[in-house]
Amino acid sequence: MSDLGRVLVLAGGLSHERDVSLRSGRRVADALRSVGVEVEQRDVDASLVDRLRNDPPDAVFPVLHGVTGEDGALRQVLDLYGVPYVGADAAACRTAFDKPVASTMVGAAGLHTPASVVLGHDTFRELGAASLMESVIHQIGLPLVVKPARGGSALGASIVRSAEELPSAMVNCYAYGPVALIEQYVDGTEVAVTVVDTGDGPRALPAVEIRPDSGFYDYEARYTAGATQFVVPARLEPEVAGACAAAAVQAHQALGLRDLSRSDLVVDAAGVPWFLEVNVAPGMTETSLVPLAAEAAGIELGVLCRDLLATAAAR
Amino acid sequence: MSADVPDVRQTRLDNYVEAYAARTKGMTASEIRALFSVASRPEVVSLAGGMPNIGGLPLDVVGGAVRDLVIDNGAVAMQYGSGQGDPALRDQICDIMRLEGIEAHPDDVVVTVGSQQAVDLVTRVFCDPGDVVICEAPSYVGALGVFRAYQCEVVHVAMDDDGVVPEALEQAIATVRAAGKRIKFFYTIPNFHNPAGVSLSDERRSRVLEICQRAKLLVLEDNPYGLLGFEGEPQRALRADDREGVIYLGSFSKTFAPGFRVGWAVAPHAVREKLVLAQESATLCPPTFSQLAISSYLVRHDWMGQVKQFREMYRERRDAMLAALAEKMPAATTWTRPSGGFYVWLTLPEGLDAKAMLPRAVTARVAYVPGTAFFADGFGSQCMRLSYCHPTPERITEGVGRLAAVIHEELELRETFGPLPPGAGRDYDAPGPELS
Numbered sequence: 179m180s181d182l183g184r185v186l187v188l189a190g191g192l193s194h195e196r197d198v199s200l201r202s203g204r205r206v207a208d209a210l211r212s213v214g215v216e217v218e219q220r221d222v223d224a225s226l227v228d229r230l231r232n233d234p235p236d237a238v239f240p241v242l243h244g245v246t247g248e249d250g251a252l253r254q255v256l257d258l259y260g261v262p263y264v265g266a267d268a269a270a271c272r273t274a275f276d277k278p279v280a281s282t283m284v285g286a287a288g289l290h291t292p293a294s295v296v297l298g299h300d301t302f303r304e305l306g307a308a309s310l311m312e313s314v315i316h317q318i319g320l321p322l323v324v325k326p327a328r329g330g331s332a333l334g335a336s337i338v339r340s341a342e343e344l345p346s347a348m349v350n351c352y353a354y355g356p357v358a359l360i361e362q363y364v365d366g367t368e369v370a371v372t373v374v375d376t377g378d379g380p381r382a383l384p385a386v387e388i389r390p391d392s393g394f395y396d397y398e399a400r401y402t403a404g405a406t407q408f409v410v411p412a413r414l415e416p417e418v419a420g421a422c423a424a425a426a427v428q429a430h431q432a433l434g435l436r437d438l439s440r441s442d443l444v445v446d447a448a449g450v451p452w453f454l455e456v457n458v459a460p461g462m463t464e465t466s467l468v469p470l471a472a473e474a475a476g477i478e479l480g481v482l483c484r485d486l487l488a489t490a491a492a493r
Numbered sequence: 494m495s496a497d498v499p500d501v502r503q504t505r506l507d508n509y510v511e512a513y514a515a516r517t518k519g520m521t522a523s524e525i526r527a528l529f530s531v532a533s534r535p536e537v538v539s540l541a542g543g544m545p546n547i548g549g550l551p552l553d554v555v556g557g558a559v560r561d562l563v564i565d566n567g568a569v570a571m572q573y574g575s576g577q578g579d580p581a582l583r584d585q586i587c588d589i590m591r592l593e594g595i596e597a598h599p600d601d602v603v604v605t606v607g608s609q610q611a612v613d614l615v616t617r618v619f620c621d622p623g624d625v626v627i628c629e630a631p632s633y634v635g636a637l638g639v640f641r642a643y644q645c646e647v648v649h650v651a652m653d654d655d656g657v658v659p660e661a662l663e664q665a666i667a668t669v670r671a672a673g674k675r676i677k678f679f680y681t682i683p684n685f686h687n688p689a690g691v692s693l694s695d696e697r698r699s700r701v702l703e704i705c706q707r708a709k710l711l712v713l714e715d716n717p718y719g720l721l722g723f724e725g726e727p728q729r730a731l732r733a734d735d736r737e738g739v740i741y742l743g744s745f746s747k748t749f750a751p752g753f754r755v756g757w758a759v760a761p762h763a764v765r766e767k768l769v770l771a772q773e774s775a776t777l778c779p780p781t782f783s784q785l786a787i788s789s790y791l792v793r794h795d796w797m798g799q800v801k802q803f804r805e806m807y808r809e810r811r812d813a814m815l816a817a818l819a820e821k822m823p824a825a826t827t828w829t830r831p832s833g834g835f836y837v838w839l840t841l842p843e844g845l846d847a848k849a850m851l852p853r854a855v856t857a858r859v860a861y862v863p864g865t866a867f868f869a870d871g872f873g874s875q876c877m878r879l880s881y882c883h884p885t886p887e888r889i890t891e892g893v894g895r896l897a898a899v900i901h902e903e904l905e906l907r908e909t910f911g912p913l914p915p916g917a918g919r920d921y922d923a924p925g926p927e928l929s
Contacts, residue, residue: 192537194852197530223534303909333524334852345910352906353852401522404510409503465506474502 182215182487183236188252190221193244194354195331198401202241202462205469206483210239213480215487222252230259237491238263239483240459243330248275248459262490264483266458270434274458277327277359280433281453287432289425290452293318294361296327299352311344318362324348327357330457332396337363364454366446368395369412371426372460372471373439376485377492380430382423383471385443387412403465410474418449425451437486440468516642525863525922528851532860538892540814540879541860543687543835545747549802551794555750558789566785574781576773578604578757582788586757590743593719594733601759603768604779608717608744608756612636612680614771615713615740615758616643619677625669627679629657631838631867631876633687633715636680640869646674647869654829656693657681659700666708678711678740684728685718685834688867688878692728692832702735710738717744717756720800722833723808737761745787747835748800753783807835813886814879817893823900828879835882838864840875842904844912847877848922850903859895866922 187210189203190196207219218235220226222242238261246252250271256263266274274280278296285291295314302310315322324347325335334354336347351358369385387409390399399406414422426441433439433456440460443451460468462479472482532539562570577583583599590597605611612635620626622644628637630649640647648669651661662679669676681701683693693701705712714731722728732741744756760768772779790796814837818828825842839861841847848863864876879896881889907913 192531192534192858194528194531194855196534197527200530299906299909303905307909307911346913349846349906349910349913350849353849354856397524397527398521401527404505404507405521407503407505409501411501413501470504 186235187219195243209480266435292362321363326355364444370467373430384411384474579784593730608742611758690829690831712739718834810881814881821897
């Protein structure tokens with residue numbers, strides 16, 4: 179057995195991404211068991227606090243996606259009870275989980291980010307939707323992308339190719355949250371770059387190229403095996419691959435993240451990587467990108483998870 | 494970067510992606526279905542699932558029956574059985590159907606793995622790809638899934654508060670046949686419809702039978718809720734008035750417990766023979782243990798008294814839901830008023846889309862099934878199914894209150910952005926059977 183002691187994998191919760199989180203949690207727990215770690219997987223519910231207080235685990239691997247899991251709230255609770263955990267601290271999560279804030283910070287650090295506007299549904303109601311949408315299109319141009327400011331798995335996200343499609347996209351987005359990020363659509367090769375830090379500084383794993391059959395990496399394309407082709411390492415010129423790796427590490431550092439993150443990028447025709455968003459608790463399901471990247475790097479998923487836990491426990 | 498980067502790997506993470514049958518088209522991850530994962534949490538009032546509330550069952554009686562079954566008759570109960578089903582249980586099923594006016598011989602009965610399997614067997618026996626099945630609008634999501642799996646074309650026929658509209662049925666038959674297509678049967682749930690919550694009126698029962706007889710069209714009568722009416726005696730089954738033109742499906746899932754997975758079909762002789770052969774090729778035989786356990790329960794317990802208790806419980810829950818809807822729903826929201834069964838069918842104000850609204854509802858800790866799940870053709874976006882069978886009356890009231898608030902918010906949003914094109918749906922957008 180490993181010397182990590184008892185590890186708790188937290189998955190589930192009440193976010194829209196509960197189902198994805200449960201699947202991620204199962205995979206992480208299985209991977210850890212395969213390398214001899216004593217693991218318990220459990221949901222986040224009213225009994226968690228008692229558990230942390232009365233029978234704290236030696237370390238936690240949070241695999242909660244969406245609000246609570248990634249917005250820093252859960253990690254704040256873990257801090258309260260002094261339980262070490264894998265991943266960014268609460269403050270960094272709050273920043274990274276808010277896509278507009280993260281984009282601004284990463285942009286300030288020198289990375290390319292799409293032009294965007296951030297609007298709450300209240301603003302549209304108070305100021306009138308028609309003229310505001312017209313101005314948004316004028317400002318951003320078409321096509322554009324609408325997505326909730328907070329949340330993952332592309333839930334509530336749409337590509338808008340004509341002005342007529344924008345109202346539906348806004349309504350779908352606001353079903354998942356009160357604030358929308360409307361950003362320029364960057365045409366190019368979609369890649370995801372995982373950054374890991376197991377004690378010797380952040381390093382990028384090979385980029386995973388994403389080619390959804392439908393043309394849009396939405397929920398269906400993400401979680402239906404066979405619906406998306408992945409190429410790993412991504413078919414990029416060496417200097418472009420290097421730029422992507424550097425961009426992901428730079429985003430990781432600019433946002434004050436630690437241990438593990440996944441940056442979603444688009445490489446344009448000129449080979450320039452554009453930062454779209456970062457995930458502080460990236461998916462670990464059978465169709466997720468981090469396990470693919472680890473495999474391409476020759477790292478067993480269980481070993482990676484164990485090393486991340488060891489790093490967290492040593493803090 | 495790692496020094497040991499292997500060769501480029503191209504993968505779809507599914508080695509069989511090119512090998513699947515055409516009928517699997519559409520069997521994909523569903524954003525809506527994923528949302529139902531949250532509905533299983535106790536914080537959420539789930540008005541989504543159709544799970545019967547079996548909390549009131551006499552578990553000591555059931556336990557005694559199961560224990561004695563193993564001790565006294567285990568060698569039979571745990572062995573393969575007849576493909577048609579246990580003869581004694583088929584005899585008891587005939588007694589049950591007599592309550593709805595059906596005179597059948599045990600030889601006419603085929604026991605199935607829930608009535609869901611009976612829908613599957615009937616479709617397997619009758620339908621080739623492209624054949625047409627006529628269904629009510631809306632229709633049971635589980636049956637639509639079967640029809641889809643056999644690559645049938647589903648044609649929906651309008652309903653109102655008295656069930657399927659006979660003129661619409663007649664018109665649909667004529668239109669489909671004029672287009673040169675073959676209609677194999679009319680699938681109907683005449684009592685306490687899932688999801689519509691309405692029942693076929695007496696007058697229309699004879700009209701529907703006349704139309705189908707004249708058109709020489711087989712009727713598939715699915716009746717899982719028939720004994721769960723809140724008023725008066727059970728409705729007379731369509732099968733009671735037409736032995737040759739109607740296949741009748743029944744189930745113990747709602748009157749006893751779904752975990753045993755026992756239902757049945759009653760069919761004309763020639764059809765029944767084929768159903769037995771189809772059953773044998775599908776499962777060899779329906780589960781012997783479950784059949785004998787149910788048979789024993791029916792003998793040992795006042796099962797009709799138990800059904801009456803269920804009716805009272807569901808009536809109380811129906812009342813709670815209707816009262817809460819009347820008190821809390823915004824103007825221009827309408828709903829059906831079921832006199833039995835589990836479901837209310839709610840129609841939202843113009844311009845709202847129940848599927849698009851579901852994430853907001855889940856955030857507000859209430860769940861329902863969007864109406865599009867009950868149509869094969871993308872209709873139903875303005876509607877939703879609300880189940881009152883499982884939550885307590887207090888939870889139902891709370892859940893309807895949360896839902897009303899969500900609808901108000903959605904109305905505000907739609908006022909802001911104007912009417913939108915309806916969203917498409919599919920049957921995989923419904924919750925799984927385990928979800929309450």
